[in-house]
Amino acid sequence: MKRTRGKKGRITGRVDDQETISQIEKLIGDESIKRDMLVEHLHKIQDTYHYISNKHIRALAKIMNLSMAAVYETATFYHHFDVINEKETPPPDITVRVCNSVTCEMFGAKKLINELKLATDSNKIRIQSVPCVGRCASAPIVITGTYPIENAKTDDVLAALNKNKLTDSIPENYIDYVAYKNNGGYETLVDCINGKYKSDEIIKLLEDSSLRGLGGAGFPTGQKWRILSEKKSPKMIAINIDEGEPGTFKDRYFLENDPHRFIEGTLIAHWAINADEIYIYLRDEYAGCRILLEKELEKIKKNPPCKLPQIYLRRGAGAYICGEESAMIESIEGKPGMPRLRPPYVADVGLFGFPTLEQNMETMHWVRDIIENGADWFSSNGRRERKGLRSFSVSGRIKKPGVHIAPAGISINELINEYCDGMLNGHEFYGYYPGGASGGILPASLGDEPLDFDTLQKHGCFIGSAAIIVLSDQDKVKGLALNSMQFFEHESCGQCTPCRVGTSKAIQLMEKEEWNKDLLEELSIAMCDASICGLGQAAPNPVRCAIRYFPEEFKKCPPTQNKKTKQ
Numbered sequence: 001m002k003r004t005r006g007k008k009g010r011i012t013g014r015v016d017d018q019e020t021i022s023q024i025e026k027l028i029g030d031e032s033i034k035r036d037m038l039v040e041h042l043h044k045i046q047d048t049y050h051y052i053s054n055k056h057i058r059a060l061a062k063i064m065n066l067s068m069a070a071v072y073e074t075a076t077f078y079h080h081f082d083v084i085n086e087k088e089t090p091p092p093d094i095t096v097r098v099c100n101s102v103t104c105e106m107f108g109a110k111k112l113i114n115e116l117k118l119a120t121d122s123n124k125i126r127i128q129s130v131p132c133v134g135r136c137a138s139a140p141i142v143i144t145g146t147y148p149i150e151n152a153k154t155d156d157v158l159a160a161l162n163k164n165k166l167t168d169s170i171p172e173n174y175i176d177y178v179a180y181k182n183n184g185g186y187e188t189l190v191d192c193i194n195g196k197y198k199s200d201e202i203i204k205l206l207e208d209s210s211l212r213g214l215g216g217a218g219f220p221t222g223q224k225w226r227i228l229s230e231k232k233s234p235k236m237i238a239i240n241i242d243e244g245e246p247g248t249f250k251d252r253y254f255l256e257n258d259p260h261r262f263i264e265g266t267l268i269a270h271w272a273i274n275a276d277e278i279y280i281y282l283r284d285e286y287a288g289c290r291i292l293l294e295k296e297l298e299k300i301k302k303n304p305p306c307k308l309p310q311i312y313l314r315r316g317a318g319a320y321i322c323g324e325e326s327a328m329i330e331s332i333e334g335k336p337g338m339p340r341l342r343p344p345y346v347a348d349v350g351l352f353g354f355p356t357l358e359q360n361m362e363t364m365h366w367v368r369d370i371i372e373n374g375a376d377w378f379s380s381n382g383r384r385e386r387k388g389l390r391s392f393s394v395s396g397r398i399k400k401p402g403v404h405i406a407p408a409g410i411s412i413n414e415l416i417n418e419y420c421d422g423m424l425n426g427h428e429f430y431g432y433y434p435g436g437a438s439g440g441i442l443p444a445s446l447g448d449e450p451l452d453f454d455t456l457q458k459h460g461c462f463i464g465s466a467a468i469i470v471l472s473d474q475d476k477v478k479g480l481a482l483n484s485m486q487f488f489e490h491e492s493c494g495q496c497t498p499c500r501v502g503t504s505k506a507i508q509l510m511e512k513e514e515w516n517k518d519l520l521e522e523l524s525i526a527m528c529d530a531s532i533c534g535l536g537q538a539a540p541n542p543v544r545c546a547i548r549y550f551p552e553e554f555k556k557c558p559p560t561q562n563k564k565t566k567q
């Protein structure tokens with residue numbers, strides 16, 4: 001941010017603009033102005049003005065007693081903040097986001113984007129291509145303002161715009177606080193607190209249940225709680241609802257149906273490890289869920305089942321990388337969401353420098369049921385010697401997409417036939433993403449492999465958050481692998497060269513008709529070996545799988561026969 005000289009040679013860049021300061025102070029109200037509220041306050045400015053200008057940044061820096069550089073650096077990191085300088089024209093008030101990730105691309109996103117650009121006035125409406133918004137079962141998805149349109153067609157979007165449908169609403173028919181409590185909800189938590197169980201007993205139960213982290217890494221949950229229970233206070237809990245992996249929408253499903261179950265699980269974790277504060281980090285795209293959570297947290301705070309710790313709800317700002325645990329912590333602290341170098345691990349030095357238990361929200365969803373029904377209830381599920389239940393987010397060419405809760409170790413052939421009512425008519429099973437864009441792509445010939453943590457590594461893939469995208473003979477893996485690489489390039493935080501440069505170099509190579517496979521493999525090795533975090537390490541999985549498992553897509557077309565030569 002440069003200092004600028006006014007007409008008379010005075011430095012004007014840092015002169016306090018009292019009017020803007022007052023406006024921003026009014027927006028902030030009596031909320032905290034500590035650094036960790038920076039992203040929250042930036043949201044208030046973006047929501048009000050639809051952009052964040054230099055004068056807003058200057059005023060916010062002044063109010064929060066931060067450097068302008070710190071505010072600017074954070075604001076410009078996140079895709080949902082439109083930071084503009086004085087000379088730039090602000091974006092139109094209305095933004096229409098069209099998902100362009102894998103499943104939406106398969107269901108016509110490109111055509112939709114082109115049609116919408118032609119049909120709307122760019123001075124009034126901005127059409128943006130954005131990565132997965134967590135509704136892949138109803139692809140293609142368009143979001144007008146924050147209002148989601150599923151199975152979107154151009155006319156539906158134009159009709160929504162005409163009717164000014166620009167805000168998401170609270171999901172209907174979910175189990176609210178009263179209904180949850182009437183069904184025994186929070187009794188297990190109260191039992192824990194009243195001494196019916198010892199914390200060690202509950203941790204042992206979780207270890208025996210074989211519950212593993214369902215955010216992607218699959219770390220055994222009981223073991224994580226045990227490690228944290230042995231750390232010195234103060235300790236934090238951070239719940240991850242960033243859910244940005246293309247193909248994943250299970251967390252939204254649980255939130256929209258039964259939000260208190262994960263809150264109870266989290267409060268039990270809080271008791272078991274003797275933690276202090278709880279932070280819940282929700283992706284910005286889930287605007288309806290945010291209203292729901294705010295409402296339900298308010299209810300539980302007003303009429304608590306027991307003494308409650310501080311629970312804070314924090315809003316993401318359109319950055320997939322903030323799902324990575326240390327990046328999420330940076331984001332909660334009000335900084336750009338850049339993964340930290342490890343060690344130290346977040347279990348030792350996490351949120352605000354304290355030991356932190358970070359868990360995916362679905363992992364917490366299962367805690368109450370495991371305590372009430374026993375460790376065996378969970379672990380006795382499973383096929384092919386795998387243990388537990390998995391919530392598969394299934395999208396693509398099947399008849400019944402959606403969240404399917406199935407035994408760990410089920411194969412994709414079984415999942416398609418037993419849970420998804422088979423392939424769409426006229427589509428033949430061709431391949432599948434077993435774990436979203438990061439998890440690689442497998443061919444139909446590997447359709448009997450057990451889907452679980454640790455079972456797909458030998459094939460260069462992993463299950464991650466169990467986001468299954470089913471491909472048919474009408475899809476081309478080459479194009480979809482490119483789509484995945486474009487996603488990683490867009491979402492790379494840019495702090496390490498192999499990931500930042502590697503993803504963009506890979507795109508250049510993959511956009512060519514003929515791929516330089518040796519160079520792509522060399523690049524993939526460098527990215528896997530030298531990237532700081534899982535994003536850069538997993539980014540090459542789809543391209544490597546395309547080359548390894550779909551050789552037919554790389555066969556050169558025979559040259560068109562020259563009639564003269566033939567004669």
Ligand SMILES: Cc1cc2nc3c(=O)[nH]c(=O)nc-3n(C[C@H](O)[C@H](O)[C@H](O)COP(=O)(O)O)c2cc1C
Nearest residue numbers: 213214215240242243244323324325359360363534
């Ligand atoms: C690039 C990247 C993105 C991630 N995104 C998410 C996410 O959106 N949600 C999530 O729960 N975990 C995500 N994770 C995994 C987290 O780092 C962490 O392992 C998880 O939140 C721990 O909770 P769990 O043990 O309950 O799974 C991501 C990891 C990486 C490397």
Ligand code: SF4
Nearest residue numbers: 493494496499533536
């Ligand atoms: S691998 Fe990519 S996303 Fe991860 S820290 Fe490095 S640049 Fe950032």
Ligand code: FES
Nearest residue numbers: 099104132135136
């Ligand atoms: S919502 Fe479009 S791919 Fe997920």
